[in-house]
């Protein structure tokens with residue numbers, strides 16, 4: 001019998017400002033190279049998802065955020081790994097994002113998202129977010 005693949009938890013942030021949110025481009029030579037993603041990363045053992053998000057955003061972008069809302073987690077299996085991606089809407093409370101690990105950052109509107117190449121696991125998150133903000137005066 002084949003062993004069930006390990007599913008790792010990954011947290012990610014939808015960081016909002018002026019009706020847009022921040023996306024970051026993954027570097028060449030890494031998994032999902034050159035895809036645009038929500039900033040975030042793997043939850044380490046013994047760490048809560050929220051703590052992991054604060055740590056990753058400080059490391060990757062040099063910012064401190066306030067978490068506003070958790071959206072629905074997405075479980076997705078790529079050909080070589082599986083993950084549970086847990087999204088949080090956030091606001092920056094200090095710092096200005098600087099791409100330490102990513103090759104680019106962009107602030108986009110939810111309608112712009114179709115023009116960017118996101119990982120498959122992100123698609124349901126973008127869809128839920130679109131529904132959510134279309135009901136708000138965003």
Ligand SMILES: Nc1nc2c([nH]c(=O)n2[C@H]2C[C@H](O)[C@@H](COP(=O)(O)OP(=O)(O)OP(=O)(O)O)O2)c(=O)[nH]1
Pocket residue numbers: 010011012030031032036037038039040041042083085119120121122
């Ligand atoms: N941060 C982030 N990661 C995502 C998103 N969508 C998605 O499939 N992922 C995947 C890419 C990575 O494999 C993993 C995030 O882990 P990470 O950013 O800490 O991983 P990494 O590139 O340093 O490590 P690795 O993939 O090379 O093992 O989750 C997303 O929107 N944001």
